[in-house]
Amino acid sequence: MTLDIEVTGLQLRYGDVTALDDLTFRLAGGRIYGLLGRNGSGKTSLLSVVAGFRKASAGTVLVAGQPVFENPRVTRRVCLIRETGDTGDKDDRVGDALHTAAHLRPGWDGDYADALVDRFEIPRRTKLGELSLGQRSAPGMIFGLAARAPVTLFDESHLGMDAPSRAAFSDELLSDFMAHPRTMIISTHLIDELSPLFEEVVIIDNGRLLLQDETDVLRARGADVTGPAEAVDRFVAGRTVLRERQLGRTKSAMVYGGLDEQHRRQARDAGLDLGPVALQDLFVHLTQPSGGQG
């Protein structure tokens, strides 16, 4: 069984600062979601509320229809792995931290945890605080996967890992997700690297929901139109243009939305090149102060 997440009118204030403002969205259970947003946009605040670490100032967060905050029946089934690891005290040895997690997590798979520790060559007798920078994120990922929590949240958990480790963890995450479907939210700045794992993306900006969409639908909405400046200008007139660049007489414009097959043919007939836009580029321009307004 997979658990869905329903957020309604969520607001979170720290004193005078409003970290989350009137957030409303629904995540169907059993999918992998990417949570994207700039630094300070509220990703960590949102995940903390979903995990029940923080109390909402207003609004509701329901997991499988149940409120999360101070509700152990739900929080037991939610696992948040923060960028800082959260896997235990700095002075705990890796092996002891694993032992503790086994007691705290009802779905814990000890054999799988052991296999991951071996695969990522994490020394069991080393203290968590003494792991090398590259190894420090690994225990978090291992705990997050081996906990098999029906709702698993990774907040920037890839930080500090090198490219081969990230690739290996993506493989583990996917294969374990397919074997044990659950609801996963992964927040990251490594958008182009991790977005193939996401069925849907949720983008928040300044504590508000900017958009929620299937990843490939969102990606298909962007296009780079390149060609002679006047032809590009004619083609993009009246469209949402996220970015324009010019090199001599050649111009390139990133358009967002509203391109069907007929428009694409028109562009080609006008001698324009239509190219795909990387999700990260779309994200950069959608979350700029002027983004999405053009």
Add this chain to the structure above:
Amino acid sequence: MVSGALGGDEQVMSTNQYAAYYRINPATVAKAFQQLVEEQVLYKKRGIGMFVSPTARDALRTQRRERFFSDVVDPMVAEAKAVGVPIDEIVARIRQLDGRKGR
């Protein structure tokens, strides 16, 4: 399918196998499979998996033939013009390649 490596009525790998191989979300693979079912390139056997339609190879080859000039020949001619390769030379080269193969 076009090269014949995957034959008609042959089973294709599962969505999970494709997802693991390409490191992509299995739902994305499932969508692609669904699209290929709608295009009658694949067909589904309930509870068993996805199979290549017996007509897939011919249909795909026909599609590719239709697009051959716009996808392959037109860009080649444009490139030849841009860099100054006479069309006669291209024709001669094609005849030469074709003749060699025919022998």
